[in-house]
Amino acid sequence: MSQDWSPGGDHEAFTQWALENGVVANGVTPARFPGRGLGMRATRKIKRGEAVVQVPTSVILTLASVPETFRSKFPEGTGTQAMMAAFLTHGDEEQLEKYQLWFKTWPPRQDFEETLPLLWPRELGGLAWPDSSAASNAGLASLPNFLPPCISGRWNTISPGPRTKKYESVHQNLMAEQERRLRKSWESVISVLPDTDWRSFSYYWLILNTRSFYWVEADQEPPEDRNDAMALLPFADYFNHSDIEVIPGQCDVKFDSNEYTLRATEDYNEGDEVYMSYGSHPNDFLLAEYGFYLDKSSSDCVYLDDIIFRDLSSPDKQEELSLNQYYGEYRVHADGVCYRTEVAASLVYMEEEDWRNHVLEGSTKGMDVKKLTAVIGGWLQTYITEAEATIKSIEEAEETNAVIQAHHAKAQSLRRRWAQIKNICETALKEISL
8 A cells, every 4th residue: 555645735735825925845745754743854856955945035924024014013123923923823824824834733732742842731841821921830959850950050969069150051941031031022012912822923933933944035134043043934844853964065045035946955855845945053952942853863952050160169260261251051961072162171281270271282291091981981870860861750750640650752752851861871871981
């Protein structure tokens, strides 16, 4: 029996609309993959570098698509995501009519509630939106932490070390950053449109957060906040993510004032699912932002910042790290730890003058490989202990907690993620011990 790849009636009707409105599908079509859901399927052999989808700017949904009469209601500085989500919530039916077939292909809010930790029950680490004030979350700290620390910023077995300096991190404290952005957007919109429905607005905000592409108008400079450079692309949003190694100098996406072009980053045979890369992100980021993670990913890693600052809690030592531009972002992946981590570990046992000469001039005075390995190994073992304790807590909660039992699939997803984290640290520990 031949495989039925049909994505369903709504998707077929939308695909027809997209092609009639100038979208070019060169060897790909939406399809339903058993056990994996919707994606883009190759209808022929595709070579790396070929343009597989081209979307004309006439159908792209950007901030410029929002009528000036609507945009002008908002004060200067209101974020692009906030205004676009507000427009999708409140926009005139006639203005949005041409997109209706597209809207029908978007995932329902229930899908976000199933996959995005932000919307999960508080027992699993979610923020219990919309009532997520400090008061409503007062008891959160007393609950076991099931989300990875890179998402939640919380630990079960350690107290994180103090940070005397601030720094930006794309892949840490993800939930807090999501909450900040969503709350800021919500407060901006209700200050102008107080009758805004929370569920509708947050749904469209999440649509933008999970399905948008990088976009800057032809006559504009890239904004300081990357989240203000976003657009929704009909048809192109069928592509799922894969950890694809992009050839240096070769872009998988390119856009100008006429169209947005997506190119294949791998060779594909007919019938294969065709992927695009959402970026080189670890699995914690993918889970927090998009609601999924990969079984295997060369980009996967975890961060040791909370553990390292516990051992380097001295303001003087943190000042040294900061002055020499080695403050934070201590990454561990299956192949070992990053150089920044090695530099921080050296500061644990070396005299500060020797450490400074090592960092600035390459001096080896005071260096001790055994001590270095022992320090890093201790940090990795701390994360392994956290993983083991959390996996055990999840398993116990599945036996005793009614809320966790009702969300079995989510709990199992977290357990598998923690198993990945444990494996990363154990593999890295073996690597540094060789």
